[in-house]
Amino acid sequence: NAGVTQTPKFRILKIGQSMTLQCTQDMNHNYMYWYRQDPGMGLKLIYYSVGAGITDKGEVPNGYNVSRSTTEDFPLRLELAAPSQTSVYFCASSYGYDEQFFGPGTRLTVL
Amino acid sequence: EDKVVQSPLSLVVHEGDTVTLNCSYEVTNFRSLLWYKQEKKAPTFLFMLTSSGIEKKSGRLSSILDKKELFSILNITATQTGDSAVYLCAPTTRGGTSYGKLTFGQGTILTVHP
Numbered sequence: 001n002a003g004v005t006q007t008p009k010f011r012i013l014k015i016g017q018s019m020t021l022q023c024t025q026d027m028n029h030n031y032m033y034w035y036r037q038d039p040g041m042g043l044k045l046i047y048y049s050v051g052a053g054i055t056d057k058g059e060v061p062n063g064y065n066v067s068r069s070t071t072e073d074f075p076l077r078l079e080l081a082a083p084s085q086t087s088v089y090f091c092a093s094s095y096g097y098d099e100q101f102f103g104p105g106t107r108l109t110v111l
Numbered sequence: 112e113d114k115v116v117q118s119p120l121s122l123v124v125h126e127g128d129t130v131t132l133n134c135s136y137e138v139t140n141f142r143s144l145l146w147y148k149q150e151k152k153a154p155t156f157l158f159m160l161t162s163s164g165i166e167k168k169s170g171r172l173s174s175i176l177d178k179k180e181l182f183s184i185l186n187i188t189a190t191q192t193g194d195s196a197v198y199l200c201a202p203t204t205r206g207g208t209s210y211g212k213l214t215f216g217q218g219t220i221l222t223v224h225p
Contacts, residue, residue, distance in 0.1 A: 033213075035215075040217070041217060041218075042115075042199060042201075042215035042216050042217045042218055043154070043199070043213075043215045044215075045212070045213070048212075090153060090154075097142055097143075097203055097205070098142070098143055098145065098159050098203055099145065099156050099159055100145075100156075100213060101156075102153035102154050102155075103153060104152060104153050105152060105153055
């Protein structure tokens with residue numbers, strides 16, 4: 001099992017550009033999550049999904065969108081990138097309510 | 112609003128020392144408390160605690176939960192340089208939409224010198 005995979009690992013965007021961060025898990029988990037982690041801070045939940053076709057906002061959803069067309073994939077879309085979105089983005093998945101398995105992260109810089 | 116406070120924010124010790132990391136929380140519909148270790152990459156799972164007073168152990172690491180006083184501690188004995196990392200605690204809750212919401216603390220940065 002590859003677990004949770006994310007692409008790309010690094011990306012630099014210009015202000016106003018858009019991009020999609022990809023996340024795939026092969027553990028057949030229903031629950032999937034997107035977090036961002038700013039330097040010296042804990043993780044903040046952006047969006048989550050409890051199953052294919054079902055998504056909802058977390059703590060910091062502004063400027064992002066998600067979709068969940070399959071159990072395996074949970075892409076995160078950034079529209080009109082802003083410097084405030086410079087961060088490390090982690091995707092995670094879980095079978096139930098507890099332990100979440102994290103992907104390796106995407107380091108995004110917006111200039 | 113859910114709140115998680117970890118202390119100390121950073122800690123510098125020498126190999127062989129014992130450290131205690133603290134996590135206090137205020138969340139509604141508490142379900143469990145998770146500890147993660149993060150070494151410049153994705154967080155890796157350490158412990159899940161659901162019951163008060165029952166210690167969980169894994170090698171030199173141990174953790175305990177106090178649901179009455181709303182805190183947890185993570186102990187590391189005989190520290191090694193490989194223990195250098197950020198340690199995150201996260202209570203989980205039964206959210207209104209029945210998902211496992213985690214609220215992460217800011218983390219404790221542990222640095223172990225040889």
